[in-house]
Amino acid sequence: MDPIGLLVEIIKEQAPEDIWQGSPILGYRLLGNTNRGEVGEKFIIQYLKKFGIEAENGENRTSKTDLHIGEVKFEVKTASLGANGTFQYNHVRLDRDYNYLLCVGLCPQKIVYSLWRKGDVAEGNAGRLVRMAEGQSVTFKLTKKLSDMIDLDSLVPAISKITQASE
Numbered sequence: 001m002d003p004i005g006l007l008v009e010i011i012k013e014q015a016p017e018d019i020w021q022g023s024p025i026l027g028y029r030l031l032g033n034t035n036r037g038e039v040g041e042k043f044i045i046q047y048l049k050k051f052g053i054e055a056e057n058g059e060n061r062t063s064k065t066d067l068h069i070g071e072v073k074f075e076v077k078t079a080s081l082g083a084n085g086t087f088q089y090n091h092v093r094l095d096r097d098y099n100y101l102l103c104v105g106l107c108p109q110k111i112v113y114s115l116w117r118k119g120d121v122a123e124g125n126a127g128r129l130v131r132m133a134e135g136q137s138v139t140f141k142l143t144k145k146l147s148d149m150i151d152l153d154s155l156v157p158a159i160s161k162i163t164q165a166s167e
Contacts, residue, residue: 040078112149
């Protein structure tokens with residue numbers, strides 16, 4: 001009797017399909033939560049700069065604004081696609097000073113996003129906000145289906161429209 005072999009068989013039976021096998025961005029899933037957020041913010045800043053949009057982040061990790069383009073402030077949340085086909089964006093806060101919530105979704109082979117005005121988030125138009133912990137009302141999680149997200153190639157026009165309207 002091989003107890004390790006038996007346990008491996010039971011784990012295989014219980015484990016969901018790993019959609020991340022062979023993904024070029026698998027390393028993201030191995031990072032800690034704080035590092036995941038930094039990766040998402042840096043990615044968006046560098047991505048937008050490639051298209052001539054000057055995006056800057058806050059002064060440090062605890063800055064109240066993740067990203068700003070001119071006078072427009074963005075809260076950036078990044079999540080990877082789970083086996084159930086959803087993204088879970090954690091620590092969405094309504095008490096922070098931002099104009100838009102930008103949710104970046106990492107899939108094994110593509111990147112997607114969604115973008116909402118902060119007021120729309122507060123009114124539930126982005127989806128149902130669920131408290132991160134019982135008894136507190138400061139940080140929320142927002143779960144989105146892959147089918148609710150938008151391909152990344154339309155992010156630059158969306159950001160340009162927002163920032164031009166604020167000028």
